[in-house]
Amino acid sequence: xxxxxxxxxxxxxxxxxxxxxxxxxxxxxxxxxxxxxxxxxxxxxxxxxxxxxxxxxxxxxxxxxxxxxxxxxxxxxxxxxxxxxxxxxxxxxxxxxxxxxxxxxxxxxxxxxxxxxxxxxxxxxxxxxxxxxxxxxxxxxxxxxxxxxxxxxxxxxxxxxxxxxxxxxxxxxxxxxxxxxxxxxxxxxxxxxxxxxxxxxxxxxxxxxxxxxxxxxxxxxxxxxxxxxxxxxxxxxxxxxxxxxxxxxxxxxxxxxxxxxxxxxxxxxxxxxxxxxxxxxxxxxxxxxxxxxxxxxxxxxxxxxxxxxxxxxxxxxxxxxxxxxxx
Numbered sequence: 001x002x003x004x005x006x007x008x009x010x011x012x013x014x015x016x017x018x019x020x021x022x023x024x025x026x027x028x029x030x031x032x033x034x035x036x037x038x039x040x041x042x043x044x045x046x047x048x049x050x051x052x053x054x055x056x057x058x059x060x061x062x063x064x065x066x067x068x069x070x071x072x073x074x075x076x077x078x079x080x081x082x083x084x085x086x087x088x089x090x091x092x093x094x095x096x097x098x099x100x101x102x103x104x105x106x107x108x109x110x111x112x113x114x115x116x117x118x119x120x121x122x123x124x125x126x127x128x129x130x131x132x133x134x135x136x137x138x139x140x141x142x143x144x145x146x147x148x149x150x151x152x153x154x155x156x157x158x159x160x161x162x163x164x165x166x167x168x169x170x171x172x173x174x175x176x177x178x179x180x181x182x183x184x185x186x187x188x189x190x191x192x193x194x195x196x197x198x199x200x201x202x203x204x205x206x207x208x209x210x211x212x213x214x215x216x217x218x219x220x221x222x223x224x225x226x227x228x229x230x231x232x233x234x235x236x237x238x239x240x241x242x243x244x245x246x247x248x249x250x251x252x253x254x255x256x257x258x259x260x261x262x263x264x265x266x267x268x269x270x271x272x273x274x275x276x277x278x279x280x281x282x283x284x285x286x287x288x289x290x291x292x293x294x295x296x297x298x299x300x301x302x303x304x305x306x307x308x309x310x311x312x313x314x315x316x317x318x319x320x321x322x323x324x325x326x327x
Contacts, residue, residue: 027075093196157169218283237262
């Protein structure tokens with residue numbers, strides 16, 4: 001029994017060393033400020049050190065483990081020294097972080113995006129100051145934009161007002177000009193996070209009409225006070241990001257987990273679920289939580305949710321929000 005326990009302990013330690021080695025090698029590859037050859041050499045050297053440590057553990061040689069621990073400590077110190085930048089040559093569509101202030105029932109936002117899109121790289125930028133009457137807040141819609149099959153989507157929440165206006169919020173990667181989105185690279189402090197408040201014609205329309213994504217809309221059935229509180233939480237988080245940037249993380253700080261964290265901060269009970277990670281199935285999660293119309297089958301809601309055909313038929317006009325809500 002003692003021998004079996006020892007073997008299992010070494011296997012567990014070996015697995016831990018392997019995981020740490022993979023993480024450290026990838027961190028060095030993605031974040032070292034060195035030429036590609038030097039990054040590859042550093043990542044490869046750490047990987048080899050990890051393998052040598054595992055072999056040494058099998059042979060019960062503690063010296064290699066000490067060397068590995070020292071190397072890990074060095075990587076950790078370096079890693080914690082990497083802080084998110086406040087300024088950079090940002091991509092134009094994420095160049096500004098919206099900020100807001102509330103005076104009584106009036107919400108004022110500076111930096112609301114209202115771009116005219118003609119192509120992925122062909123657009124007219126527009127950043128505007130808007131005012132909204134919180135007493136006129138009525139609805140909350142969840143948009144799911146599917147860009148990589150049925151399992152992964154980008155979530156956008158849009159707040160509707162009695163005067164027919166909609167304010168959409170999107171948690172996005174703040175890329176540098178010419179940069180792109182990489183789910184793996186963005187696990188390693190590659191880009192910061194930005195909250196975009198925008199016209200639906202902009203932030204939804206660019207996905208339906210320009211990028212050709214499959215976008216679906218779901219009306220959320222939640223209390224009015226929760227809708228208002230969630231909007232104000234978006235504003236508070238946006239103001240915080242404007243003064244204290246944070247890194248985007250594909251697993252822990254993305255378009256879904258950020259909103260879930262907001263809702264939980266407001267006291268909403270959202271249990272952990274695999275669909276919060278594989279977020280293409282978030283509508284089913286919302287349905288099970290009672291946040292969608294439970295009087296109808298989920299399959300029926302899914303079938304009616306697709307707005308891309310209507311958006312393409314109507315175009316990116318001033319009536320975009322009304323057009324995509326036509327039956």
